[in-house]
Amino acid sequence: MTSVLTVTSAEKSFGETRALAGAGVELRRGEWLALLGPNGAGKTTLVRSIAGRVRLDAGEITLLGTRLDTTSGDAVRAARGKLGVVPQEVALYPKLTARENLTVFGELLDISRPTLAERVAWALDWTALGDRADEPVERFSGGMKRRLNIACGVLHAPEVVLLDEPTVGVDPQSRERIWQMLEQLRQDGASLLLTTHQLDEAQQVCDRIVIIDHGRDVAAGTFDELVRQTIGSGRRVSVVLEGEPPAALLEAGLEAAGGDGTSETLAVRVEDIGEELPELLARIKAEGGRITDVHVEVPTLQAVFIHLTGRELRE
Amino acid sequence: MIRTRTIRTIVKINWLYLKRDVVALGLTFVLPLIFFSIFAVIFSGFGGGGSDAGPPAIDLLVVDLDSTETSRRYVAALGKQEALEIATAPSPTEEVPEPAPYTLEDARKRVREGRFPVAVVLPPGFGATLGAFAGDSEPVELIYDASNPIARHSVSGLLQAAAMTAGPDLLMKQGLGQLEEFGGPLTDQQRRAVEEAEGYFQSGEAAGAAGPGGAAGLVAVEAVDVRTFDVEDPEEKKRKRSIVPYQAAGIGVMFLLFSMAGAGGALLDEEESGVLERVLLSHASMTQLLLGKWLFYGVVGFAQVVLMFVWGALVFDIELWTPNRLAGFTAMAIVTAAAAAAFGIVLATLCRTRSQLSGMSTIVILIMSALGGSMVPKFVMPDFMNTTALFTINGWALDGFLKVFWYDDPAASLPRALLTLAPQVAVLALMTVTFLTVARWLARRWETV
Incomplete structure (x- = not known):
């Protein structure tokens, strides 16, 4: 499988705090990759650096064949245009309806007008929020907001999707629904990189796992590979x-x-x-x-x- | 590259938000009208406001320790002064239908307690020496509350006027007595003439009628409103001018600044909720985001000012409906709203939290409003404060609005009327650009770190 995203030797410090100390990650086409690590391990910083919100002190990021850290201008914009980012916070306008949130974020993602209507309809169907489409988001449950939060990040049908804790704070039923949504995304051809605290589910649904600690990747591979590398076959x-x-x-x-x-x-x-x-x-x-x-x-x-x-x- | 679609979307988001938020709508459009109305009611009293209402009369406590015919006539003359509401004794009650006149102690106690701003005590011998020129008259004691200096000075002047209206015959007698003392006795013919004139003076006709803005006295006064010189209609000429536009501009601009500072805080809310991050992860740039917000706030600010002045025109007789005033008002409202919106954004980018913004905006806006003339008319300020007003939005906006509504030339052509606003429009536009530039620079902290 070809790599769609590669981060190597990523380093980033915020003042005295060293958030990334040589972390690396590789996401392959059509793969579902889990990024695991304790709080403060550097997961969010790594995701934000790929998204372009954090400038690395050192290291390389290659997204869909484009070096993001050295290339500038249209090529980077084009590559990032194929990247979807779902932030950890429920970053929605609570007083706007689900449809309005999808529409405005679609416009901000520069989806063309005819396509946008189709994508909004798809997103409402995908998130099973069609019957609540015209209600303000502030009336939604936590799980519904999470689903909409994900939809707003993938409305432009990105090839690569970064999800920062997409299931944090939701009940098991809603979590299951979110995993189903993400599986559908993968079946549609997207490559997913997610950070999560749900170890059991990461183990079940993700193809590979990268464990990050103290700003560096300490292990990577499939679950079986990780078991062999660590606790062995005993x-x-x-x-x-x-x-x-x-x-x-x-x-x-x-x-x-x-x-x-x-x-x-x-x-x-x-x-x-x-x-x-x-x-x-x-x-x-x-x-x-x-x-x-x-x-x-x-x-x-x-x-x-x-x-x-x-x-x-x-x- | 500035993408108009992104800016339109930002405007749309903010509009949908405002539309859904009933409290924000009320704070934006209803509260300013309430404040405006309160101040308009206060200030329409001072200028007349097209009605008979004048400034409220000063409550004056009078103690007559002389109790002579002259002192009683003097007290009666004081009571006839429109600007005074005199009291010589407490109001009758069922228990005390005929209360005793106030004493000196009563006067001091009541002024100290704030029940009267000023009291006058006519001493024994007051009547006998009223109008004596030799400096040997009994002084009237004026007891005043220093917290109301206007009452003290007004009453001082009105005491002199009352002396003239109370008894011109007494003053004449007193004067002639002193003339005879120093210059020798009158001839019989002169004495007869004086006795004949006495009846005329006692009738009160000599006191004359008060003019529109003054009282009779040694100098006859006819006050003329400078804005009535070109008015042909005698009824219109008599009509008192409302100074509501003068205050409307001040209150309007101050409220606009508060509204815009509050609106700018939405940026901080969006940062906290993560929406700002998401917006910046899209194709929107920080410049587009700030421009979109500025445009929206500017339009809301413009609507707010228009609403206030239209309300003022409909309810408080602000004269808005002439081509020159409409055009001048529109120009000033646009640049003032633009500057205020940019000011709101720069404050938001300067602060880290909502509470910081709230505290800072309150302080900065109150200082600007005080210096700029929104709270106190600039003509009562010392020169150096008028200079500092040049560094405030309020100062320039107020100057412009006053040019439109107060210091305008009704005969000027429309282009000429607009040209007089050029300095204010230019400075406010420059402030807008400066604020937006600074805001963009400060907003770098929300960009890639």
């Missing part, structure tokens, strides 16, 4: 036994992980699940243990994130 296995566990098993390194009087759980970490799990089960059986259940811990992005940054995402 798994924690828990085996539930009926009654008291044989003493030989405890002496062999399995640890008691709790019980309820009628059953006892033993846990152990295995490095190669394929090889070691059958051996473990056979040994328990051989020692007289009666297995009633087996749990294999699934690696999560949360675990990967903590492994890489040493802290929770919201810290």
